[in-house]
Amino acid sequence: EDQVTQSPEALRLQEGESSSLNCSYTVSGLRGLFWYRQDPGKGPEFLFTLYSAGEEKEKERLKATLTKKESFLHITAPKPEDSATYLCAVLGNSGWGAQKLVFGQGTRLTINP
């Protein structure tokens, strides 16, 4: 069974204080690892997809990296508007045509001004 564990559950940073969020996973045949951002009262918003170990993707102050067992979401010089819950999800080989994402519990990030 595919599993995703995110840490820490919550993280408070000062504006400008860089840090990383962790996503550890076990999956049979990784087809993709996804990062989403979720603001309170809203649906998740897609950020990145990573497909293979060594791959990196960047968007503004965020950079996602992938190894064979985990992914990191690095946040550089964060701003208060980066405060949100960040969700990690994996898509494995669960059958032909299957699109069954398995999500982690998320990391709630708060950036204090």
Next chain:
Amino acid sequence: DARVTQTPRHKVTEMGQEVTMRCQPILGHNTVFWYRQTMMQGLELLAYFRNRAPLDDSGMPKDRFSAEMPDATLATLKIQPSEPRDSAVYFCASGFRVHYNEQFFGPGTRLTVL
């Protein structure tokens, strides 16, 4: 600005009542997903459809939940009878078959069953 829409946004009902949630996927998307999010369980996949046909509904309690796509512009999730443990936020998401790596989520329906 293409987006997934869901109605109602909030629903409060009493135990035993029927609840129907509706989703309009982004025009042209042929894959629709239903998720449930709670504090305890996080985000869980309930069911998904491709080209209006159900592909997997193993995440749904079959005795009370049902999901359908009457047409390409409407997906429904029905709970009958509803129970307090069904209280959650229900999200619909849509995507393209060939771009399975992206799912666009709607704003969710917050369901409270008393």
